[in-house]
Amino acid sequence: MKKVLYAFALSALTVLPLTVKADVTELKVPLGAGGFGFLPLHIMKEHNLIEKHAQKLGHTMKVNWSNIGGPSAMIDALLSGSAHFIAAGPPSFLILWDRTKGNANVKGVAAMSSMPMNLNTRAEHLKTIDDLRPTDKIAVTSVKSSIPSIVMQMYAVQKYGKDQAFRFDPYTVTMNHGDAAAALLSGSGGITGHYASAPLDQLERKSPGVRSIMNTDDVMGGSTTFTMISARSDFQQKNPKVYAAFVSALKEAQDMIAKDKSGAADILIASMGGSSKWSKEDMIAQLNDPTIKYTTKPENVMKYATFMNQIGSLKNNPKSIDELFFAGSDVAGGN
Structure with a gap:
């Protein structure tokens, strides 16, 4: 902090x-x-x-x-x-x-x-963020203060309790949206997933093998x-x-x-x-x-x-x- x-x-x-x-x-x-x-x-x-x-x-x-x-x-x-x-x-x-x-x-x-923002990935082992492994990295625009960072903290509290609010923080890395999308789509950028908004979200999900495993509106309970x-x-x-x-x-x-x-x-x-x-x-x-x-x-x-x-x-x-x-x-x- x-x-x-x-x-x-x-x-x-x-x-x-x-x-x-x-x-x-x-x-x-x-x-x-x-x-x-x-x-x-x-x-x-x-x-x-x-x-x-x-x-x-x-x-x-x-x-x-x-x-x-x-x-x-x-x-x-x-x-x-x-x-x-x-x-x-x-x-x-x-x-x-x-x-x-x-x-x-x-x-x-x-x-x-x-x-909404969607957490997009092509990693086969990821069905939800609960499946994250120590080597996985999720690209967000700002660690701890971005929309995805707070939403993942909310999800962690909802599922694991208040003392687990920062459970997923170690998996996040700061990266601008353009670079994150390019890394995800090329498979060569060292990231497992990208929290994206329109239009990069839709562009990513059109790529073979890319799918969304979390939606911010779902966690927030609406628009x-x-x-x-x-x-x-x-x-x-x-x-x-x-x-x-x-x-x-x-x-x-x-x-x-x-x-x-x-x-x-x-x-x-x-x-x-x-x-x-x-x-x-x-x-x-x-x-x-x-x-x-x-x-x-x-x-x-x-x-x-x-x-x-x-x-x-x-x-x-x-x-x-x-x-x-x-x-x-x-x-x-x-x-």
Whole structure:
């Protein structure tokens, strides 16, 4: 756990004051890791939605969209003020919320997407993760703080008891999704399995011999937030027009995905480098999958929070979703 805290660099000493005194004229937003979970951000960028909604509020601004690496780099950017909104999975957000409580006070802005992740493998001996052997390695984006890491901890507690929460941690290795998929499909990357989300999940399972042995929604008990937006409290308070414009743009992007799957697929493929391995038909089919949702309403975020507090990953135990998110109708009714 000390390594996790160090990696996130969340001590109050690293939190630098923002110099913002009024609504910023340049908004800084990282595009995130890519794929289906971050599609609304690419829609917002392509259609200048934040700028449009800011203009409606009488504020002129531009958006600086950046590609900042992984979750740790984005968190550092948010804490230093070089990013104003960031997207991450609920576990990473919760650790950030927990460690900044009383200083930067990072809170959730809205959920962005809900979708499952599948643990894919071609290893014949693996029927469930209970069959893992000492030499097996499961690729996740971040050991101990990623969605799959927490889900495997939940599964371990459900099956083996609270004192076995970290039973499967030694089998996990940190690897980005692209490298993990390539290693799994080639059989030469030294990993036994990969926890993947769309579209790599579907691509992997089309390969002969690859199958899924665990689904995160099954462990979580239903549809669960996959990516969500967070911001520092001081930024939210000092930039009401920009904050409102961002939320309105996010909702419009989600509505656009629902109404125009073809257009969304074009932007999605372009955001992934326009590779020919992603057919538009496949992307549209996946966007029509009912397990892939774009909503501002948090789903099962409190379940993550309660569990992570119980096993000691969070010091603070939120009593309701209102402690985790800024007030607003967009998250009302979430859990």
